[in-house]
Amino acid sequence: MGTTTPLQGDPRDEFFAQFASARERRRERDRLAAPDYNVLRFGSYNEGQVSDLFRDILSSDGSHCQGDRFLIQFLDLLDLRSHFPELNRARVRREVYTGFDRDGRAGFLDILLSTREFGIGIENKLDAHEQPEQLNRYWEWLESKFGNGFCLVYFHRTDREPVTLRQ
Secondary structure, three states: OOOOOOOOOOHHHHHHHHHHHHHHHHHHHHHHHOOOOOHHHHOOOOHHHHHHHHHHHHOOOOOOOOOOHHHHHHHHHOOOHHHOOOHHHOEEEEEEEEEEOOOOOEEEEEEEEEOOOOEEEEEEEOOOOOOOOHHHHHHHHHHHHHOOOEEEEEEEOOOOOOOOOOO
């Protein structure tokens, strides 16, 4: 009868430990340098693609691998960081349905960054003009969802002021 030598450990355990270590090193590299992030991947920068870009940059789990760094910078720029004490609870959504206008057209806010208590609506207008009463409708929708705890941000390629906001 032959004798067996006890194994020193399963070689698969070492393999998986090395794999996990390599994955963690890559996450750290991505966090520090974001070598695979390319803002130009969003293409020709039409309005929808800019919304995709905003959603990705403001998302803590965006493809930029920077966690909440861009979100913090954005909130600091607007002086609204105090409204987002738990950044991991912030939700970023694109094309948020806001109801119908008087002419029966559905309204969609480009980006909504929100928690239960506070919302930031972002409307970007690169080349398009505002629809009738568009920003007023978004204002009223945000107010219905968040009371006084909201901000509406309007981006335009030029310094053009919004024309459909009475507030």
